[in-house]
Amino acid sequence: MVELAPSILSCDFSNLQADLDQTKDTDLKMIHIDVMDGSFVPNISFGFKVISDIRDKNDYLFDTHAMIYEPIKYIEEFKKAGVDRLTIHYEACENLDQTIEKIKENDMQVGLTFKPATDLDLIIPYLDKIDLVLVMSVEPGFGGQTFMESSIEKIKILRDYIDNNNLDVLIQVDGGIKTTNVKKVIEAGTDIVVSGSDVFGKDIKNQIDKYYEIFNKKSL
Numbered sequence: 001m002v003e004l005a006p007s008i009l010s011c012d013f014s015n016l017q018a019d020l021d022q023t024k025d026t027d028l029k030m031i032h033i034d035v036m037d038g039s040f041v042p043n044i045s046f047g048f049k050v051i052s053d054i055r056d057k058n059d060y061l062f063d064t065h066a067m068i069y070e071p072i073k074y075i076e077e078f079k080k081a082g083v084d085r086l087t088i089h090y091e092a093c094e095n096l097d098q099t100i101e102k103i104k105e106n107d108m109q110v111g112l113t114f115k116p117a118t119d120l121d122l123i124i125p126y127l128d129k130i131d132l133v134l135v136m137s138v139e140p141g142f143g144g145q146t147f148m149e150s151s152i153e154k155i156k157i158l159r160d161y162i163d164n165n166n167l168d169v170l171i172q173v174d175g176g177i178k179t180t181n182v183k184k185v186i187e188a189g190t191d192i193v194v195s196g197s198d199v200f201g202k203d204i205k206n207q208i209d210k211y212y213e214i215f216n217k218k219s220l
């Protein structure tokens with residue numbers, strides 16, 4: 001079953017919970033939380049206080065995408081804020097193995113992601129150490145960008161590798177996904193679809209229902 005992880009980056013931050021309330025009474029199981037440091041990516045989003053403030057009011061899996069340098073320094077803070085899964089960037093960690101270990105020690109699921117220009121071969125050796133691999137289908141940093149077609153091939157390669165090696169790793173795809181192009185993303189082998197502007201920039205409940213209608217269709 002494919003799941004949707006809507007990115008709260010496209011919410012109205014002057015009334016964040018009002019947007020999140022519109023996600024209730026849907027099939028949604030998780031939300032995607034984009035944390036940016038203004039250094040690893042050219043944008044600053046929000047930090048731990050925002051995450052912990054929405055934690056109590058929203059019973060979703062908190063799927064957090066850390067676009068920050070050396071996330072190892074902040075793992076305890078993410079845990080304290082209520083994060084369930086922490087996805088880190090390959091390019092942002094000096095010691096990736098240590099960072100992965102520390103996330104596990106703090107009882108969070110581990111996600112690993114990589115910028116579009118990073119060679120997929122560098123990620124493959126980590127697949128047996130992580131819970132989720134995130135394929136970036138835009139340059140990380142901003143919502144509302146155009147989906148990069150080159151990510152489809154990466155999803156297919158990962159799907160084959162994970163299935164052939166019987167690995168227990170979810171494939172997530174993030175950036176430029178809409179109800180109008182999600183079909184090919186799913187067909188390539190994605191487990192979790194991230195969508196920001198196409199959910200929180202529109203009629204929120206209606207969009208979530210539309211995504212799940214597509215996911216539930218037996219043949220796409």
Ligand code: DX5
Pocket residue numbers: 007009010032034065138139140141142143144145174175176177194195196197198
């Ligand atoms: C981009 C973020 C994405 C973004 C997706 O750096 O990682 O999660 O919010 O937004 P859309 O779906 O609008 O491309």
Ligand code: ZN
Pocket residue numbers: 007032033034065174194
């Ligand atoms: Zn993201």
